[in-house]
Amino acid sequence: MKTIPNRVYLTEDELPKQYYNIAADMPTRPKPYLNPVTKEPVQPDDLAPLFAKELIAQEVSTERYIDIPKQVREIYAKFRPSPLIRAYGLEKALDTPAKIYYKYEGNNPSGSHKLNSAIPQAFYNKAEGVRRLTTETGAGQWGSALSIAAQMFGLECTVYMVRVSYEQKPYRRTLMQTYGANVIASPSTLTNAGRAILEKDPDSLGSLGIAISEAVEDAVMRDDTHYALGSVLNHVILHQTIIGLEAKKQFEKIDEYPDIVIGCNGGGSNFSGCAFPFLHDKLKNGAKTEFVAVEPAACPKLTKGKFAYDYGDTAKMAPIAMMYTLGHDFVPAGIHAGGLRYHGDSALLSQLYHDGYVSAAAVRQTDVFKAAVLFARSEIILPAPESAHAIAYAIQKALECRETGEAKTIFFNLSGHGDFDLAAYEEYLAGRLQDFEYTDEMLEKCFSTLPEID
Amino acid sequence: MKTIPNRVYLTEDELPKQYYNIAADMPTRPKPYLNPVTKEPVQPDDLAPLFAKELIAQEVSTERYIDIPKQVREIYAKFRPSPLIRAYGLEKALDTPAKIYYKYEGNNPSGSHKLNSAIPQAFYNKAEGVRRLTTETGAGQWGSALSIAAQMFGLECTVYMVRVSYEQKPYRRTLMQTYGANVIASPSTLTNAGRAILEKDPDSLGSLGIAISEAVEDAVMRDDTHYALGSVLNHVILHQTIIGLEAKKQFEKIDEYPDIVIGCNGGGSNFSGCAFPFLHDKLKNGAKTEFVAVEPAACPKLTKGKFAYDYGDTAKMAPIAMMYTLGHDFVPAGIHAGGLRYHGDSALLSQLYHDGYVSAAAVRQTDVFKAAVLFARSEIILPAPESAHAIAYAIQKALECRETGEAKTIFFNLSGHGDFDLAAYEEYLAGRLQDFEYTDEMLEKCFSTLPEID
Numbered sequence: 001m002k003t004i005p006n007r008v009y010l011t012e013d014e015l016p017k018q019y020y021n022i023a024a025d026m027p028t029r030p031k032p033y034l035n036p037v038t039k040e041p042v043q044p045d046d047l048a049p050l051f052a053k054e055l056i057a058q059e060v061s062t063e064r065y066i067d068i069p070k071q072v073r074e075i076y077a078k079f080r081p082s083p084l085i086r087a088y089g090l091e092k093a094l095d096t097p098a099k100i101y102y103k104y105e106g107n108n109p110s111g112s113h114k115l116n117s118a119i120p121q122a123f124y125n126k127a128e129g130v131r132r133l134t135t136e137t138g139a140g141q142w143g144s145a146l147s148i149a150a151q152m153f154g155l156e157c158t159v160y161m162v163r164v165s166y167e168q169k170p171y172r173r174t175l176m177q178t179y180g181a182n183v184i185a186s187p188s189t190l191t192n193a194g195r196a197i198l199e200k201d202p203d204s205l206g207s208l209g210i211a212i213s214e215a216v217e218d219a220v221m222r223d224d225t226h227y228a229l230g231s232v233l234n235h236v237i238l239h240q241t242i243i244g245l246e247a248k249k250q251f252e253k254i255d256e257y258p259d260i261v262i263g264c265n266g267g268g269s270n271f272s273g274c275a276f277p278f279l280h281d282k283l284k285n286g287a288k289t290e291f292v293a294v295e296p297a298a299c300p301k302l303t304k305g306k307f308a309y310d311y312g313d314t315a316k317m318a319p320i321a322m323m324y325t326l327g328h329d330f331v332p333a334g335i336h337a338g339g340l341r342y343h344g345d346s347a348l349l350s351q352l353y354h355d356g357y358v359s360a361a362a363v364r365q366t367d368v369f370k371a372a373v374l375f376a377r378s379e380i381i382l383p384a385p386e387s388a389h390a391i392a393y394a395i396q397k398a399l400e401c402r403e404t405g406e407a408k409t410i411f412f413n414l415s416g417h418g419d420f421d422l423a424a425y426e427e428y429l430a431g432r433l434q435d436f437e438y439t440d441e442m443l444e445k446c447f448s449t450l451p452e453i454d
Numbered sequence: 455m456k457t458i459p460n461r462v463y464l465t466e467d468e469l470p471k472q473y474y475n476i477a478a479d480m481p482t483r484p485k486p487y488l489n490p491v492t493k494e495p496v497q498p499d500d501l502a503p504l505f506a507k508e509l510i511a512q513e514v515s516t517e518r519y520i521d522i523p524k525q526v527r528e529i530y531a532k533f534r535p536s537p538l539i540r541a542y543g544l545e546k547a548l549d550t551p552a553k554i555y556y557k558y559e560g561n562n563p564s565g566s567h568k569l570n571s572a573i574p575q576a577f578y579n580k581a582e583g584v585r586r587l588t589t590e591t592g593a594g595q596w597g598s599a600l601s602i603a604a605q606m607f608g609l610e611c612t613v614y615m616v617r618v619s620y621e622q623k624p625y626r627r628t629l630m631q632t633y634g635a636n637v638i639a640s641p642s643t644l645t646n647a648g649r650a651i652l653e654k655d656p657d658s659l660g661s662l663g664i665a666i667s668e669a670v671e672d673a674v675m676r677d678d679t680h681y682a683l684g685s686v687l688n689h690v691i692l693h694q695t696i697i698g699l700e701a702k703k704q705f706e707k708i709d710e711y712p713d714i715v716i717g718c719n720g721g722g723s724n725f726s727g728c729a730f731p732f733l734h735d736k737l738k739n740g741a742k743t744e745f746v747a748v749e750p751a752a753c754p755k756l757t758k759g760k761f762a763y764d765y766g767d768t769a770k771m772a773p774i775a776m777m778y779t780l781g782h783d784f785v786p787a788g789i790h791a792g793g794l795r796y797h798g799d800s801a802l803l804s805q806l807y808h809d810g811y812v813s814a815a816a817v818r819q820t821d822v823f824k825a826a827v828l829f830a831r832s833e834i835i836l837p838a839p840e841s842a843h844a845i846a847y848a849i850q851k852a853l854e855c856r857e858t859g860e861a862k863t864i865f866f867n868l869s870g871h872g873d874f875d876l877a878a879y880e881e882y883l884a885g886r887l888q889d890f891e892y893t894d895e896m897l898e899k900c901f902s903t904l905p906e907i908d
Contacts, residue, residue, distance in 0.1 A: 005465070005466040005467075005531070006466060006528075006531040006532055007466065007531070007532075009463050009465070011459070011463070012459040012460060012461065013459075074460075075834075077459070077460040077461070078460055078461075078539075078543070078833070078834045078835075079834065085532075089532070107561050108834065109830065109834055109835055109836045109871070111873070148834060151831050152834065170876070170877075170880060171873075171876040171877070174876040174877075174879050174880040174883065175836065175873075175876055175879075177879075177880075177883050178827055178830055178831075178836065178876075178879050178883065179830060179831060180831060373632055376563065376632055376633060377605050377632075377633060377634060379532070380529070380532045380533065380562065380563055380602060380606065381532075381563055382563045382629065382632065417563070419565070419625075419629075419873040419874070420873070422624070422625040422628040422629055422632075423624075423625070423628075425628050425629075425631075425632050426624065426628040426631075429628065429631055429632065
């Protein structure tokens with residue numbers, strides 16, 4: 001007899017009222033961000049043209065818990081608390097004694113966890129009198145989230161969308177427009193950064209780096225406008241801890257606790273949001289839980305990168321951060337179909353990985369899609385390829401349990417659905433996806449771009 | 455202060471254990487289906503080559519409640535019970551005293567309520583030793599649902615997909631393939647029906663009618679294969695009552711009851727699934743609730759059709775049913791972007807409409823998309839265009855309440871999400887959608903195809 005339901009829900013009343021800030025509990029805090037020009041530590045004022053004061057305060061806060069504003073919780077309540085799901089179907093398909101759980105963040109119109117941070121970012125900007133937000137987007141997950149959040153608080157939103165995606169993936173563009181965003185193909189003629197690129201190459205397909213430069217320039221040039229980022233930064237990760245905080249309550253309800261916590265890793269907010277509230281227990285109470293950040297073999301910053309000061313962006317406009325990085329010029333091999341493409345990582349997660357509290361694993365994309373299809377067929381939900389990195393590793397662990405007979409409790413973050421990723425699924429089903437691993441030589445070349453910091 | 459949460463959930467234990475069969479409570483039951491060749495009443499045995507015995511029994515049952523098998527409830531539990539949501543955002547946007555609620559059926563990988571019937575259909579076929587299911591699909595909503603359900607019970611599934619959709623909407627095709635279905639562009643060379651079309655027109659783009667003929671022929675020709683239909687039939691509507699049964703429990707929890715129940719109307723299963731459990735109270739206890747089936751002005755079978763015996767399909771292979779119809783050759787005007795294109799309607803719903811227990815309204819597609827965008831921006835969920843027909847009418851009613859000051863409780867079925875409909879949203883946002891209404895002359899021409907039945 002089943003004693004645990006398929007899904008553990010929380011009521012709206014049980015929605016967490018505070019975010020968890022791991023900076024309060026870290027034995028070693030991350031080194032400060034450096035100004036990309038002066039290479040001196042960044043001061044809060046340096047960030048004021050880009051971010052709301054409250055978000056800057058969160059970026060450097062060492063308070064353990066930070067209140068979630070009531071207005072943010074009201075919007076969260078339109079799609080949160082998200083369910084914690086027991087993967088009975090997957091367990092059966094794997095014939096494993098392991099108990100597999102996942103938190104499902106795809107039940108919102110942005111399709112992923114990104115909305116968790118877009119909402120407070122929009123709120124704090126609105127509260128401080130900002131009228132308009134800018135951001136960049138590649139495939140469109142973050143741009144969709146910010147468009148939706150801006151609409152909820154009556155802010156204008158301009159999204160610089162990498163031109164090749166703008167043209168080839170019109171659906172994400174239309175989604176953003178439906179929520180009222182102004183979507184601009186990048187490079188555009190609206191910014192100096194865009195015009196400079198177009199002068200050299202009028203047919204430029206754009207890149208995330210260029211789109212970031214345009215969004216930042218747009219925000220800096222206008223008093224009524226701020227910029228918003230969807231991962232990497234401490235305040236983004238702070239907001240994402242809502243995932244892990246809810247999950248802890250849900251596990252309490254069924255009197256369980258994970259032995260392994262798994263999340264995929266791009267800029268770090270997906271993994272960290274899910275894992276940090278549990279990592280709190282390890283840092284404070286010595287819990288034995290294992291934490292694994294899973295990245296693509298095609299973008300292996302934790303498993304093969306360097307822990308070093310590096311620029312946050314290709315254009316060297318963003319702050320320099322101490323982090324695991326593949327070098328700021330790194331671009332994943334063209335055959336890589338999924339996201340998780342950022343060259344660096346969250347400073348918080350990097351430090352915790354460096355200090356041994358978190359481990360990492362790299363998975364190949366054919367294994368990722370194989371896991372995604374198995375998951376869809378056994379658990380019914382179509383996962384985003386990014387989230388399927390976590391699934392692939394969870395499956396690996398569950399199969400190990402089958403060998404050893406251990407009934408470990410495995411928990412991962414299913415950060416989004418795959419409705420907008422069916423082109424990649426098609427490539428996989430047609431056998432056209434290949435794997436790629438970087439040689440040491442290739443990586444050394446990437447590292448040669450790292451800045452020298454005294 | 456809010457006393458009612460944004461979302462009313464039920465636990466897995468509260469998932470209904472029986473479907474509701476309105477045939478038990480109808481003052482006048484629908485006239486029997488007729489054999490399309492002999493025009494004699496269809497006997498259960500006539501349907502045996504196509505459907506599982508248990509489904510045929512449900513088709514003609516007059517039992518009020520029919521058990522939901524445990525195995526079906528286990529799969530339901532992967533995405534049900536679905537939330538009942540109070541539309542606080544929409545109410546605010548409309549400045550209405552009305553209380554608006556909706557049941558959200560989009561939180562599953564098929565993206566709509568269709569999965570509610572696909573699962574029991576797959577189950578009963580599996581239980582009777584069927585190895586393989588066939589069906590047809592246009593845009594792909596039903597094909598996706600059946601592909602998923604078949605996979606859950608280890609059945610093979612072949613979907614005949616209208617060729618123009620197969621080629622122009624590859625994502626739905628890939629979705630079905632991800633869940634293991636064999637998707638065939640229709641017309642195909644695999645059936646006599648398909649070959650006959652291709653002989654006349656090798657470049658045929660296909661139609662739903664042709665795809666039905668192929669799927670039915672395929673099922674009839676093979677002993678191990680049955681056919682599955684996604685709407686119209688009594689047993690499909692029976693399965694969809696899970697929506698309304700859950701909603702009734704949810705309304706009980708918050709001590710509310712709808713004054714108006716609204717659903718969009720294609721083949722009838724969306725509206726009926728939501729409305730029939732409430733209509734029970736009207737039929738048995740004289741509840742004053744108003745029921746409105748909302749259809750596109752471009753396919754106005756209830757509001758402008760005839761209550762007559764007509765063929766279920768263009769090819770005249772399906773049974774003849776007494777229903778509201780625009781004639782079996784009817785095809786909505788090309789400018790119509792959404793679904794809800796079926797020429798006829800459920801026999802159950804037709805009879806209830808004819809007898810005055812249900813009313814109907816037709817809405818124009820520009821109003822539908824206007825409502826859809828307002829809904830997305832205020833309620834955060836991106837609605838399917840089909841579901842947005844119900845939204846458009848609910849908005850109309852809520853605005854009437856603003857005029858009269860009445861605080862009516864309006865309830866509608868949000869049957870699916872719009873992730874796969876962004877091309878239509880794009881058309882709307884670009885101002886390229888137009889409205890269309892049929893003249894009496896046009897309709898008379900449609901009706902001229904109705905069969906003569908003694």
